[in-house]
Amino acid sequence: MGLLSRIATFFGRSDDDALSVPPMDGVFKPNTLLDSAEIVLQLAGIDNLAAADAMIYCSSGTVLHRIDPRRGSAAVVKSFDAPITAIATSPSGQIAIAIEKLGIELLSPQGAGRLINLATTYAACVTAIVFRDEDTIVFTVGSQQHAMSDWKRDLMSRGATGLVASLTLSTGKTEILSDKLAFPYGLANGPGGTIAVSESWRHRILPLRSPGQQPATALLADLPAYPARLASASDGGHWLALFAPRRQLTELVLVEDDYRLEMMATIPPEDWIGPDFGTGGSEEQPLQSGSVRQMGIMKPWAPSRSYGMVVRLDRDMTPIASYHSRADGRMHGIASVVELDGALYAASTGAGTLLRLDPASEALS
Amino acid sequence: MNNSNALTRLRYKYFSGRLVGEILSKSWIDSAIPVLALLVTVALMASAIPDLFSIGYMTDLSRQLAEFGLVALALTIVIMSGGIDLSVGSMFALCVLAALVGMNVLGLPIGVALAMTLATGLVCGLLNGVLIGYLRLRAFITTLVTLVIYRAIYDIIFPRLASAIVGNTPESPLWDFLGFGEFYGFPLSFIIFAIIAIAIHITLSRLRPGWRLRAVGGARKSAYNAGINVKATVCMAYVTSGLLTSIAAFLFSARLGSTGADTGIGMEISVLTAVVLGGISLGGGRGSVGSAIIGAILVLILTNGLIRLSTPGSVNQLLLGLILIIAVLFDAQWVKNRGKILSKVYVSPTYLELPERVRPKSDPFALNERLREVELIGLGDVEGPEDVVLDRNDNLYTGTRHGTIVRFLAPDYAKSEIFARIGGHPLGLAFAENGDLLTCVGGMGVYKVSPDGTVARVTDETNRSWLSVIDDSRLRLPDDLDIAPDGRIFFSEATIRYEMADWVVDALEGRGNGRLICHDPSTGKTRTLLRGLIFPNGITICRDGQSLLFAETWACRISRYWFDGPNKGKHGVVVSNLPGYPDNINRGSNGTYWIALLGLRTRTFDLAMRKPAFRRRMARRIAADEWLFPNVNRGCVVQISESGEILDVLWDLAGENHPSITSTCENKGYLYLGGVSNNRIGRIRLPDADPDWTARGDYWRKD
DSSP states (O other): OOHHHHHHHHTTOOGGGOOOOOOSOGGGOOOOTTTTSEEEEEOTTEEEEEEETTEEEEEETTEEEEEETTTTEEEEEEEOSSOEEEEEEOTTSOEEEEETTTEEEEEOTTSOEEEEEOOHHHHTTEEEEEEEETTEEEEEESOSSSOGGGHHHHHHTTOOOEEEEEEETTTTEEEEEEEEESOEEEEEEOGGGOEEEEEGGGTEEEEEOSTTOOOOSOSBOOOSEEEEEEEEOTTSOEEEEEEEEOOHHHHHHHHOHHHHHHHHHHSOGGGSSSOOSOSOSOTTOOEEGGGSOBTTBOOTTSOOSOOEEEEEEOTTSOEEEEEEEOTTOSOOOEEEEEEETTEEEEEETTTTEEEEEOTTSTTBO | OHHHHHHHHHHHHHOOSHHHHHHHTSTTHHHHHHHHHHHHHHHHHHHHSTTTTOHHHHHHHHHHHHHHHHHHHHHHHHHHTTOOOTTHHHHHHHHHHHHHIIIIISOOOHHHHHHHHHHHHHHHHHHHHIIIIISOOOHHHHHHHHHHHHHHHHHHHHHHHHHHHHHOOOOOHHHHHHHHOEETTEEHHHHHHHHHHHHHHHHHHHSHHHHHHHHHHHOHHHHHHTTOOHHHHHHHHHHHHHHHHHHHHHHHHHHHSOOOTTTTTTHHHHHHHHHHHHTOOTTSSOOOHHHHHHHHHHHHHHHHHHHHTTOOHHHHHHHHHHHHHHHHHHHHHHHHHHHHHHHHHSOOOOOOOOOOOOOOTTOTTOOOOGGGGOEEESTTTOSOOOOEEEOTTOOEEEEOTTSEEEEEOTTTOOOEEEEEEOSSOEEEEEEOTTSOEEEEETTTEEEEEOTTOOEEEEESBOOOOTTOSSOOSBOSOEEEEEEOTTSOEEEEEOOSSSOGGGHHHHHHHOSOOEEEEEEETTTTEEEEEEEEESSEEEEEEOTTSSEEEEEETTTTEEEEEEOSSTTTTOEEEEEOSOSEEEEEEEEOGGGOEEEEEEEEOOHHHHHHHTOHHHHHHHHHHSOGGGSEEOBOSSEEEEEEOTTOOEEEEEEESSOSSOSSOOEEEEETTEEEEEOTTOSOEEEEEOTTSOTTOBHHHHHHOOO
């Protein structure tokens, strides 16, 4: 800690208190590529894309769907008793499905299901899964205090109880790889057996070198939005979905304990100040003054609750291109993407839409 | 929780910090610190020197002040014009020489000698003025050169006439009276100084030449663009400086009767110190006569005190120089940071508790999409139609943010024309009985447009309240108006603390910053009726002709005020705890009233209204575009009965066409909608309304 920041901390202005939000500039310069992207199909609450055998698996609430991206049709695979929170596929076609508060269901390529129970603190909030090999999965637990559907409460409680764990499928044995994370939301296999984790509430991507070792410096930090799932790109890099924008007002509320605690105690979460997957919904939702419609137009730069953003990262996790849906757009709340047969598929949870993008298009800067 | 809320409420009722911002926004705050410095200096000197305040010392001080103060005023005028005059000391010496030559050497009558002295000052000042004003030379270098030139002239002439000056004494009782006479205990020279100072004060603060001078000093280019003759103004500043210096020199000569080789040497530094200490900004455009005098007294007391403490003269000069440096430093910081501090502390939120809204099963405010079927008028042709009103031929009138009133022609409203150009954004509109269109214009006042389009001001000020720090006599944001049967105009002023462009900041404060005002055309008088209203907005006269309904936007309530009859002066709430923020109120058919809801309450904003400290930190720490705001992206129109019963509610949920509806106007079975931040007017058919009803008929029972 440098002298200046020491002094700042002494006077109650530590780095954590700074309310500045990184600007969307440089590689993150906004565009409207997500809004102009091809719409594959509409499916309410679509999330958790995973590709297997030229098909895309996704969730819509409690239902697992299989989408044929070429025909734009979806078929129900299986319904569960609770919302699906994460899906992953293995090279051999196994599908791992995390179900809120139950555990991880393993579907064999033939369709036989097997539920692996997890500790209740883990099962409520499995946010992402990757297969390391056919017998081992790594999964993230966003929070040990709040369920996935209560993610906003975890953010507003300044939650940092997330962890990354591995699970051996044959034995059901779990092992914690890293903990005290502020809502890990995405996972990706990096080169040489490394794992990258997106830590959403701290707006960064961390490396996870080997079990037990604490994460070192971030691979990518100071993101202008809350990162969600990571997906592998065919060129060896990654895709990062960012589900909601950071706003100064949210940062302010996070340090305003009195206001925040009373808000959490007296107001339903959908009406809180903070990020969201989509606009609309309750008429009680807060508004920021830059988002007031002027002359019949919502300004694209308005400080909206939701936003659509997908970033392409190279092998070193350096961002090289970005795709946006701005305040006046609709394709907000993209929490998962998948690359399949040279096309990028993005699920806009806010708009309930599956989009197809051409990764070779003009977004490459 | 309730206890702490009550405490918060009390704290913000009495100590909201509003005054800090308001005091900082006054122009006299520039002099407040010099006054404090003066008091401290006087106190220090009084403790160090026992008989500081003896009559003799005060008389002597006031004579010195007369001369020194006049030169300080001279420099003040020049600095306020954006320049500097270093030659005042040499000019002073030359003028003293002129006065003494006239009186002592030539033995001229006192009037002629005075004319000679003034002429010397005038010529010296004119030379500076022409060089700097018309030939555009740098003020600093020019007056530095003339300082040397005037001093050289003095040094050439003075030794040749020194013995003649000392040798002769003029036979003029008036001359002696000027030097030593007193008038009711005050030295004559001091009285002359006081008269001149008052005249200059009035000129600088109240008259056109003074305003022009400050404009030129504050922003030369803008002054030029505003049509001010910059060159002449600058030149006149130096000429005035020369004249004032010569008057000071004349008084000095009368007092001392002689001069020396060192007369006026170093004077520019002490005068400059005085002026800067007084708070005259070296950047130009800021300052006042009072500040100059305070600075002059400060420097005089300091130098005299130091002399009486037998400090050597060189140390004296050193101290003066140090003080000047500190004062200049302070001045630079003050000018730079004052605006910043002001912008940080001016917004002063207060506690405003709105009751929680419980939603019964049969909530009259249940959402619907009835405003979706709206027909659009003038899409893209109008910007900011805050209010809409129709005349007897069903033509539609609305104000725009371009400062015009636009008329859409019946019956299809496809064609429009500019009916009148106002200059400010017309908000509330109402027709008087004789067909005049009355309008509240943001930032200007209440204006009247006759049917042929002639614009006339009705009123732009009201009585000033004694306890208000900011000047509340000018109308800042008149919002809506209505006309009583006897022709009196009742209008609301939404806030006295913010201009038109910043009206949303008032939402953050939630204080009763607004008022209800009445203008009586028969007497021409404007009086404030109610103060402390929370953003009073819509106004409509009730059908009894004795009372009116007004909306308080941030308080989400409608109240009734009786201006005549048995209940005169009383007011009471009619509808409270609305789900949104009421804007304009207008009469509807069947004895009803229409209320436009600007936006919807949200729980988060209601909570913020109970947390003034949170809102203040929000205003300070994050950009205005990021501030929390009520949800004004939805539109709602409510119909109520006179007793406040909710009769009908129409919504535009998505806010595609009509977010933040600010006014409604029913006419012949249609409802017209306006919005202050919209670019269209809406019209919707009311199936149950009386198809012949017009507001004009309802008000004046004609047509």
